[in-house]
Amino acid sequence: MAHKRLGKQTVKLQNPPSIIATSSIVGPKEGEGPLKNFFDQIIQDDLWGEESWEKCESKLQREVVKLALSNAKIVESQVDFLLAGDLLNQIIASSFAARQLAIPFFGLYGACSTMAESLSLGSMLIDGGFADKIACATSSHFSTAERQYRYPLEHGNQRPLTSQWTVTGAGASILSSSGGAPYITHVTTGKVIDPGIKDANNMGAAMAPAAADVIVQHFKDTGLKPSDYDLIITGDLASIGKEITEELIAKEGYNVSNVYSDCGIEIFDNKKQDTHAGGSGCGCSAVVFNGYVYKQLLSKKLNRVLLVSTGALLSPTSAMQGESIPGIAHAVSISNIIS
Amino acid sequence: MKKINQKDYANYVNEKIPKPKIVKNCIWAFLVGGLICTFGQVITNFVIKYGLDKKAASTATPVILIFLSALLTGLGVYDKIGKRAGAGSIVPITGFANSIVSPAMEFKREGFVLGVAAKMFTVAGPVLVYGIGSSVFVGILYLLLKK
Structure with a gap:
């Protein structure tokens, strides 16, 4: 068991x-x-x-x-x-x-x-x-x-x-295995979800349902609420994907708008830096988490964070063969306090 | 979460997608595309003035335009023009040159045979295949109908 x-x-x-x-x-x-x-x-x-x-x-x-x-x-x-x-x-x-x-x-x-x-x-x-x-x-x-x-x-x-x-x-x-805060307290593993998007230039929309699903499942499994978190941050959904995720989560009865952000939005100034919808890539959530979020946790400006890195599981071959883009998201709960 | 209906989701996502500024983009494409073509005419007039006949001038003009486009691609300028002008700088012959030079530059690190030579036509290849293919087809049709 x-x-x-x-x-x-x-x-x-x-x-x-x-x-x-x-x-x-x-x-x-x-x-x-x-x-x-x-x-x-x-x-x-x-x-x-x-x-x-x-x-x-x-x-x-x-x-x-x-x-x-x-x-x-x-x-x-x-x-x-x-x-x-x-x-x-x-x-x-x-x-x-x-x-x-x-x-x-x-x-x-x-x-x-x-x-x-x-x-x-x-x-x-x-x-x-x-x-x-x-x-x-x-x-x-x-x-x-x-x-x-x-x-x-x-x-x-x-x-x-x-x-x-x-x-x-x-x-x-x-x-x-030994050391101080912050700690990883929970891990919620996401399922591959394919909402049928085929446009490789719209990966935020392809990944949003996977992100929403794993966040909602995390709340259901742990009994935690959005208000228990200081920050819920997705990996690289960018502006369009973030908006969709927030709405999909709201449909399930959880309001995350006060604590929710996305690494792809935080990393660039989209208007000034001409990055269109925002940042993406493995490095996006990696540098935002290991750079920004971790330092906020150390300085206790944030005490509980849900990191939800998001992936679009396409390949150049699958895109050329007309396959849709499946999404994946994994949630890791990081906290300064362990009960 | 409930299973997503792919059709409904596609409609929902379409509403979220920001609309491109079509009028502004068209004006840019018109101006830059027009400018490239006008410049081509300037070259033609110039070389005719210096003694080329009309047939030789219509060979010299694209040669010069292709050279300039390749140069601007190498200097990293053409992609910046293309970002604003869109089809305005893709459709003229300069865009065609850009689509051949840019992959050739990019794949230099994979070597001159499997990199530059093999990858050179990844963007322009389909245009060549179907362009030349359809001209052969039309040529045969012309020959048959003429008889």
Whole structure:
């Protein structure tokens, strides 16, 4: 009997793991955005001394893990697992980063839901007694994503108003079986939900039902209410997806409007930075959580946060074959207080 | 949560999508597209003035336009023009040049054979295939009907 389960999709962690340190590195555009003061490092150009954007993304992930370790004042050999993923084909940014980190590695793919996915699995591994220290990391890069999913950068096309801007950046969290606040208290794992959207330039709408579903399920499973949270933040739904999510949650009888935001909206000033609907990518929720939200938790400006990273599970092949875009979202409840 | 009806959801999402500024976009496309074509005429007049006949001038003009578009693509300017002008800078021959040069630049890191050469026509390829294909088809039709 799985005694740590709560309701249909939630796990209540008996010994909630601590997030003892985080780190975030972002690209130049993100470094000009409203959250610039919260990031550990801002790189000056999108190659960062590497020969290709893919190598740059891998370096972002490698360096962000190293930075998180140094923030936690531990070394690689003390870490039991590295859980990481990214958007590139065969998750090369993560595995190539791991090849230079001497940490046992599990590669994850959850599209842009990877940050919450890695935190979910990491905290369950720790609570299960399988590890003491775990590094959770993910990254994305505007230029690697554009060339994989869309057009060459110098192609003179127009981006639709629903399109989002892939965040160049990487974030990492170090989870530990011992340590202080903040703690991961609950994990609600989302189902893949496909609302039938086929437009790859409207991923917010494709992911919104998955996000709404996992948030509502989290409330049902745990008995918590929106007012119990200081912040509920989705990964990269951006302006259109956020509005839809809020309305879908309201239909189920929960009003989250006072506490709800989206990392894709927070990271850019859409009007000034010309990012249309907002930010996206694995790096979006990773840098907003590990940069901004974590620091707010440490300074007690926020005490309970629900991080809901959202992923659009399409591939260039599936899009060309006319498949719709399934969405996924995972919720991780992070709190300064454990009851 | 209840299962989502995909049709209802699509209608609901359509209402949320911001509408593009069609009039403004059309004006931009008209002005930039017109400007590129006028510039082409300027080149034609210029080369005729310097001694080319009409047939040679109609070869020289696209060559110069394609060169300038490739140059502007390489300098990272053409995509900025395209962002405003849309079809105004995609439809003229300069847009065609941009659609070939931009993937060629982008895939240089994958090598000159499997990168540049193989990827060069990813955007323009369909236009070439169906453009040339339909001209062959029309040519055959013309030949048959003429007899």
